[in-house]
Amino acid sequence: METLNTILDVFFNVEIAVRVFPFLLQGLGMTLLLCAGVIPLGLAGGLALAWAASLNNRWLTAACAVYVDFFRAFPPLVLLIFLYFGLPFAGLDLPAIAAVGIGFLLNASSYYGEIFRAGIESVPKGQWEAARSTGLTRRQTMIAVILPQATRNVLPDLIGNTLEVAKLTSIASVVALGELLHTARLAQSLVYNPTPIVVAAMLYLALFWPLVRLLSRLEHRNIARR
Amino acid sequence: MQDGWARFAFAYLNPEVAAEWGPKILDGAFVTIQLGLATIAAGLALGMALAMLRASAPRWVQMAIVVFVDIFRAWPPLVVIIVLYYAFPYVDLPMGAFTATWLALSFVLASFAEEIWWAGLQAVPKGQWEAARSTGLSHFQALVWVAIPQAVRMTIPPLLNRTIAIVKGTALGSVVALPEILGQATSAMSLAGNPTPLTLAALGYLAIFLPVVILGRWIERRFAWKR
């Protein structure tokens, strides 16, 4: 009982939790804002990549593959550090938010690109032929016929990657962008108690857990279909 | 133009800085590789153990496993690392940066692996179990010799992708001062006042992970053909 109280006092000190909560909520707001920015950015980049890869130009396809593999092999934190701490040496002083934006565009688009590519490839060739035979242009076919089916076929992967991108916004704390993890660490150093981090962890859980549940349902269906 | 290139090279491809700090980065690379291998070993072993337990255990154990897995799929790995590294010393459970990063990444990988393998196990046709049980194999033997090999096989591509993504997270250890590649590079960069160590770090990561990514692509294609 005694130890339990001590542990509670350390990890979940109610008084501290109440005190830092508004501050953490600000961080949470920033995290949500970041997600709202970087997820569309990554999706757009990925779509562009997959589209380029589907143009049947050998060089373009190969270039896309190299791009994708490069950023799949490159830890996103290294990318972010390079953009934020490395580029100033070339006289390029990016604000933190820009470094995060570019870093996420490069990293997330490679993952999204790979998913969209697999989706496009999963649509039977006959769909292209049928659409083109009715006079639709390549572009129209892609937008009206192929992409809707492709997206549906890889929806679990898209949602899964979106969750990963959203979780990854936590690395923005390293460049002092005031998102949830950053505010929590700041608060922790001020109150000298880990409660803020624990509360932040719970906020992350509350934010992402529903998505995890949804995903595990979708993934089960996905693997069972194979 | 010439001048611009020279300045660029002096900053990012400086041979003297590279020579001076290269060995440090190499030290870091060993830490990264050790941490990566330890994470893969522990994460996959724990993930498999959890999947097997979930396939055999009573309902409340299954629920406990689902909760564990869900939590570590929902938490950003960096948050887990920081909780382990900064929070546990307060209850007299201090752990080094290596241990904290290793534990965090292993739990995360184990959770993803469990989820993927469990889905794979669910996809093994019921007839496979019945055939195995009808020849006298126990539930556990049928699991080990019949169901798991099939589940593992059909889940190799997604698991490989996930493993690479999580093991890349070794770089997150730098946040808790783990002297892996990135940690070495950033401290070298500030000491040398030159970003060449960061270039070396980038090359180091590519040297380690690019072959794995390419291998993954190859495996994925091979499996796509087989189907």
Place this chain on the structure above:
Amino acid sequence: MDVQSRPVLELAGLHKSFGGVDVLKGVDLAVAPGELVFLIGPSGSGKSTLLRCCNRLEEPDDGAVIVDGENILSPGCDLNRVRQKIGMVFQAFNLYPHMTALGNVALALRKVQGMAKDAAEAKARAALARVGLADKAGSYPAQLSGGQQQRVAIARALALEPKIVLFDEPTSALDPELVGSVLAVMRELKIGGMTMVVVSHELAFARDAADRVVFMDGGRIVEQGTPASVFGAPREARTRDFVARLAERG
């Protein structure tokens, strides 16, 4: 009763229901050594359920299943040991796709009977030879035709030297031209003295290989007798209708 004539399989008052629906409503059946019992009946009459209760792939609700003198429903029964005495052949083959034919046959020999690898493989090869597939030992299921796959599945059951083999529509998933090879193997087994219970629609096979035809309907055995009597002069109206429809279908 001497050992020779003791039934290999004996079902007494077997009951089974799924979610309140009675599927088996008290089935009694004794299968003598070397006998081939041919089980027929309309879809949903409980044939598969009956077979699956014999090795407890389905758990019977009530009654007794006695295999080789041992009630396998008694609490102390070592199910995995008993199951080796009861071979089972499935409609969908259910071969393990990640193992070769040899691996499929040898798995239980090694893991259940604890045989050494060499011995298990030698025995597995012998079983494969019995079904005419000695040359396919190294092939994976995906590389075999349906008929070959089903024969491997039979070899998998035979290798354990069962007292009885249960066949649940072993040829229903096969293209017509492949059915013969499987039936030929089953005939060989019969000649070799194997005790068998076969659920199937292959009437020609029943006529010349079965000792007894059992007609089930609505979870009960309605009529049984020699093939000639059940097919030629059925006593019950339901049997007559069913046999007539089967014969029509060819």
